[in-house]
Amino acid sequence: PGLDFGSSSSGTTQRGTQARAHCGTEPVKCAMFGHARSKFQSSSPSPNNPGFLQKNNNVDEKGRIVGPFTEQPSPKNLLTRDNERGSRFRHTETDFSNLYARDLLPAKNGEEPTIQFLLEVVDILTNYVRKTFDRSTKVLDFHHPHQLLEGMEGFNLELSDQPESLEQILVDCRDTLKYGVRTGHPRFFNQLSTGLDIIGLAGEWLTSTANTNMFTYEIAPVFVLMEQLTLKKMREIVGWPNGEGDGIFSPGGAISNMYSVMVARYKHYPEVKTKGMTAAPRLVLFTSEHSKITWKPQKFSHHYSIKKASAVLGFGTENLILLKTDERGRVIPADLEAKVIDAKQKGCVPLFVNATAGSTVYGAFDPINEIADICEKYNMWLHVDGAWGGGLLMSRKHRHKLNGVERANSVTWNPHKMMGVPLQCSAILVREKGLLQGCNSMCAGYLFQPDKQYDVTYDTGDKAIQCGRHVDIFKFWLMWKAKGTSGFEKHIDRCLELSEYLYNKIKNREGYEMVFQGQPQHTNVCFWYIPPSLRDMPDREEKRQRLHKVAPKIKAMMMECGTTMVGYQPQGDKVNFFRMVISNPAATRSDIDFLIDEIERLGQDL
């Protein structure tokens, strides 16, 4: 079952004969918003009633000038047009419509088409890079899932039995970028990871060309050493003597945090590895109540990762105890101590405390030193989740916000967030050597393996929960080489200055209300925009309910319009507010001004 190679003929170029007019690069006017808003409240879109956006598209289709992604009717012209726009490649007259994957290397005589094909791809990519930094380009060209699934102007996502020509593959590459989101655009503020670092990009291209994995020194000698040296440098910056300790790069902050809980468990109850959780007493974990953020999938919520870890690792989410925070979102140490004492009285064993350095929504830094005192007093593992805030360690001006981090037993630090490294790049650092291996190695005899010709202590395979492990280090190493520690420092200081600019701009501005008072600790600026129609309303439930809908509506219009992107969410009993974050080195004050103008333009009539 499942395999039936029939007469499918989807392998031919599917759009060659269609003339297409796409969205251009002119500033988006959004003249359709009057109409659009009237549809906005309607039910979710359906194929027959795509609503808001479909209208948007229709209007656009008439008004848009021929843009950079427009293709000419004849397939032969699809690829030559880039030449005219300043490509630096010596394009040959290669006709990709008669070439297929099977004609590329390792095929005989495959070298020439291989290089030509890769150069065409690079031409598409460098054009994309150029436009990413061009403010007259939209951040995204939004379409609903059903629209993309139906095949936008011939962009067919379905897989088939027969091959497509390389020409079609190149068109597929263009379309993939066209309908995606420019996460490096100076006005993309939606995630903690933004920006498109050119050195990091080059590093990723090289990494994928090397196509190896981090399992052993044998197959990744250079990358394994780079990882070792970089982790040591990070531990030095954390403040551990001589950078001693251990660590590994993992597939993201959630997994890094999971490692920290695993290692803590192994340190205190090593028998759990062989006998399971039933061999331990009832263990409890602690983290900030900012974990309780109502789940919004447009946000990365790293606090959630501790909750996920407690479920995955067999602790149970009920054994994760949430800690009260102050008005700024920082854990109250006295609450931790009270809850530790309470847990012990109930017969539980407090094992692990997560202190967040840079919370997802507020950007709050928990007071690490006070928490460390309590951890020492009650013999608990202290983990610092610096996925978002760890980057501030690179700044002499801001690293004091993590004071005490050197007392942590483990630290999560995601260079792919505040430091602008391409996704994915997340480190888990562990102060005590040997625990990662003890926890994850499946064979004690490993260390004494005598028959390899090199020093096998460089192999990382048995430190990881993975077998194969992606090379996440090279881009980061290369960026560090290219910028120096000082370059990262400048980037971080600049982002924090920008967020201060935003904060100062709106803190007393009419129509804005800050979610918490005082200057933010990180680049997170949380605020409500209050449309004129709500400003004079009494502060009651009706106003709350209407305000709750404002940010989602503005965000939706931003996306339809494609001009900018910023996240929102509720928090506790606070209704939906915007959470602005800045990690993009391309953003300037003018982009901050633009964002505020755009919010006001889109929100004034709500």
Next chain:
Amino acid sequence: PGLDFGSSSSGTTQRGTQARAHCGTEPVKCAMFGHARSKFQSSSPSPNNPGFLQKNNNVDEKGRIVGPFTEQPSPKNLLTRDNERGSRFRHTETDFSNLYARDLLPAKNGEEPTIQFLLEVVDILTNYVRKTFDRSTKVLDFHHPHQLLEGMEGFNLELSDQPESLEQILVDCRDTLKYGVRTGHPRFFNQLSTGLDIIGLAGEWLTSTANTNMFTYEIAPVFVLMEQLTLKKMREIVGWPNGEGDGIFSPGGAISNMYSVMVARYKHYPEVKTKGMTAAPRLVLFTSEHSKITWKPQKFSHHYSIKKASAVLGFGTENLILLKTDERGRVIPADLEAKVIDAKQKGCVPLFVNATAGSTVYGAFDPINEIADICEKYNMWLHVDGAWGGGLLMSRKHRHKLNGVERANSVTWNPHKMMGVPLQCSAILVREKGLLQGCNSMCAGYLFQPDKQYDVTYDTGDKAIQCGRHVDIFKFWLMWKAKGTSGFEKHIDRCLELSEYLYNKIKNREGYEMVFQGQPQHTNVCFWYIPPSLRDMPDREEKRQRLHKVAPKIKAMMMECGTTMVGYQPQGDKVNFFRMVISNPAATRSDIDFLIDEIERLGQDL
């Protein structure tokens, strides 16, 4: 602590004034082996006594011709030489020695240097691609860790406070590739993942340029839909009706297998999510005893992943029960049933059975249908680990080896192995919808989130244990488009034919002994090479001990010589043997012949 921006001046070009002579592309003669072997038995290398290899290098340094990576004394010439070797780029006269990362986009006037820099990188990469497929190039240029750490010919791995010039960055890129391993080389057979697929490579370059993550439709609309469609297609091929079910791409087979255990636990004991493992009875898991492979980090050992999962998830490794296998490495179903009954009698609850489709060493396929019968009888979750063997589902000729896979509750299938997709690309497929989400979602209210403007069921964030998730789908989707299902089928059939060629060539050849009898089920061919000096020895412990050392010695010489790479390991009471695997589309019969010749050349005097 940790940050001290002193007077470090490592930011300048470090090698401009050194003349360097590197390893060329001529066939390696290995004339030094007579000498080398005498050093081979000596203790592990030290900075003062690097042994074998250091000698090797010295000899080479005199004999090598000027090779492609050789740089000229003057820094200005470092980059212009590629021009002479047929680069297709219109290089400008850009002098990268005075340019830094800060001069690239988003810097003002950064577009020109950005494009020039990226084109230089691409020039380095396309040259690397070319050489990867060139059999006159070495597979690797081996150096010991301490040698690379000391800085090979100026290749300085240390990070510094001040930035390096872009020229130095480009040199760093070259050196990184130079001292790495060409995993796409036609004679690289060391891993289950080999080869360098050009379409997949292009896909990875695009993926890193798009630099987004799979968390939500909002920030990865195209990739999210591609993942959805591709997973559905894979489920159809597995044989689930209409491709129904669920799934996700995860960071490798070990994590995919971990998902399967988690989902099984959630299905049978959902309360473990909130209350922890103590809420469940003593649960046991079953997998093949081929898990017991003596741990060799040069191998991917996916069976280990079930053991790792049992430790990570809190079951405890002692609650993983290993199943006996037949002589070919296939689980004996009767042994499973006996052990299930035994476990129940001891008060344990049998939860989960892993059937391996393509074991790491023998390439064995467990009899899924017989195992499925037992799973149904005792109400156990059936997982099929097809990380290595799943690709055979794409072949009408070979898919019968996975007969019964459609009865599995979950399936791991790594396109980055047998299907040649670049690392990482691993899917976990689950037959029952909703379990992945139920298991990993941290908020039940999620499904009813009303305020996004699109259909949020496309968001994948709460199915995953990760928050951010790398885009692993695009390269695979693009390869499928470019090859069609039929292209994957051809690739798989060809690899199996090649391994049959190898098997037929050595099964009766003097000096070879097969580790198991009969034609292998997968491309794994396991054999001993018996040097002439051992052939007439009686079959006693002394012969065993000497034979145990043969494969490691030959492998070490192969690596020093750089001509080819193949793995070895012991298994149970069998001493070290070679495990040949073929997944590389570039490999031909001549490469198989070369491997055999090389083993005999290097091993004849052992």
